[in-house]
Amino acid sequence: MFKNDFPYFQNSKTIYLDNGATTQKPKSVIDSQVEYYEQYCSNTHRSNFGHANKATQEFEKVRTLLKEFINASAKEEIIFTKGVTESLNFIASSFAKDFKTVIISSLEHHSNIVPWHMQGRTLGNGLEVVNCNENLDFDMTHFEELLKANANAFVSITHISNAFGKIHDMEAITKLAHSYGAVVMCDGAQSLAHLKVDIQKLDVDFFAISGHKTFGPTGVGAIYIKEKYLKDIKPYQTGGATIHEVDFNGSTLLDSPYKFEAGTQNIAGVIGFGKALEYINHVRYENIENLEHKVFKYLDEELAKLPDIVFYNDISNTIGSRSFNFKGIVHDDIGILLDKMGVALRVGHHCAQPIMKKLGIKGTIRVSTAFYNDYVDVDKLIEALKRALIMLKG
Ligand SMILES: Cc1ncc(COP(=O)(O)O)c(C=O)c1O
Incomplete structure (x- = not known):
């Protein structure tokens, strides 16, 4: 039913199950960017004419919206970036580099x-790397040992694994980390498409957000920085729009968020991301979580009936991604055949080679869902997998 909100599904019959890589975009997201380019295209935070002021207002409205969306305590804690990769690199190079x-x-x-x-x-x-057990669950005991042995560490943990869908209990992880004086960053790339995030409840110090994995445009994201760190963190890029005063002897920087947002921003992307957040508010997380859990469970049950399937974890504490292989079959071959049958999913290491190596595999077949995927998508996937297995096994 929600597929009607997404032009991609009107234009394509593809069974889209690669949401872990990027999600589809609702029409409101696409339209808002076209509207910006066609009707008030101007730079933000610089010029002082009508369209420029409107662009700045629309851009800043998204900051407030995102602040409320994740329940941050101030809008200065929200800094736009081009995605999670940039957010993590920013904090790694400007703040965390000094941690032992x-x-x-x-x-x-x-x-x-x-x-x-x-x-x-x-x-x-x-x-240091925290172990996981044979069901890929985070090993809290090992984590505590590492925290004990390494006072005041910087902890950087993914909220939801893109490769296996495992949800880490960030609230518990952060609580324990803070009790040992550690600072916590969370990679939230896969979070907002699937579950409600309350930053104050999680209590993380940094939280990285991806627009394109949250029904928004590509090339936009954000980093949440807890207020108490804003003053001390140095920007890792500077230039236009970050300064208060410059002469050849030196510069004084603006306060957050502006000191961190150097150069012209992805204005259309941020505006589109705002529409994605409004769209989620309209659908409501309650519905997203409910719909997705039902289809995810059905997916798991139907996959489990296929011969020689190998899973690496069960679906407890899992959402979004289901990874598997078939004994004796190369995952790439499944990907090629499924593409021919109109099913889009990802095969490979999913940018998580270390865990693949630990499991003794090169990669997996990954089905990654969003709330708009339905039982019919699962049935078509299973049908395609059965046909592919016959072709490959004879
Ligand atoms: C867990 C995780 N972290 C980080 C990233 C990178 O995110 P972005 O594309 O926003 O840079 C991804 C993208 O696949 C991801 O799944």
């Missing part, structure tokens, strides 16, 4: 691994 130890989980996306490597950190040498 960074602690991450076993299920991290490369965006929350490679920036630490770029600082010269390797396992046991400035970087």
Whole structure:
């Protein structure tokens, strides 16, 4: 029913199950960007004529909307970026670089691994990784041992694993981390499309947000920074729109958020992202979570009936992504055949090579859902998988 709100589904018969990579965009998101470009295209926070003021107002309205959406305590805590990758890199290079130890989980996306490597950190040498059990659950006991052994660490953990859909209990993780003096960043790339986030309840210090994985445009996202850190954090880029006063001897910076948003922003993207948030408010998380859980459970039950399927976790504490393989079959071959049958999903390592290596596999077949996916999508996927298995096994 909600598919009618998304032009993609009117234009394509594809069974779209690659939401972990990017979600589809409702018409209101697309229209708002066209409207900006066609009717009031101007730069923000600079010129002082009608359209420029409107662009600034629309842009700033989204900051307030996002602040309310995640229940941040001030709009200055919301800084726009081009996505989670930029958000994580920003905090890694401008704030977390001075921490002796960074602690991450076993299920991290490369965006929350490679920036630490770029600082010269390797396992046991400035970087620690929390174990997970055979169901990919976060090992709290090991986490506490790491916190004890590494006072005042920087903890950076994904909220929902894009590869396996595992939801980390960020509230509990943060509480424990704070009790050992650690600071916590959360990679929320996969969060807002699936569940309600209350930043004050989670109590994380930094939270990275992706627009395009939340029914918004590509190239836009945000980083939430808890108010108490705003003054001390240095921008990792500076330039136009970040300064109060400049002469050849020095510059004084504006306060947050402006000191962090250097150069012309993705104005159309931010405006479109605002429409995506309004769209979620209209659908309501209650409905999103309810619809998605039902279809996700059905997906799991139907997949489990297929011969020789191998899962790496059950669906407890999981949403969005279901990953699997078939014994004796290369996952890439399934991807190629499913594409021919009009089913879009991702096969491979899902930018999470370390956990794939730990599991002794090269990658998986990943079905990643959003609330607009329905039982018919699952039936068509299963039909296509059965046909692919016959072709590959004979
Ligand atoms: C868990 C996770 N972290 C980070 C990213 C990167 O997000 P973005 O595309 O917004 O930079 C992704 C994207 O796949 C992701 O799934």
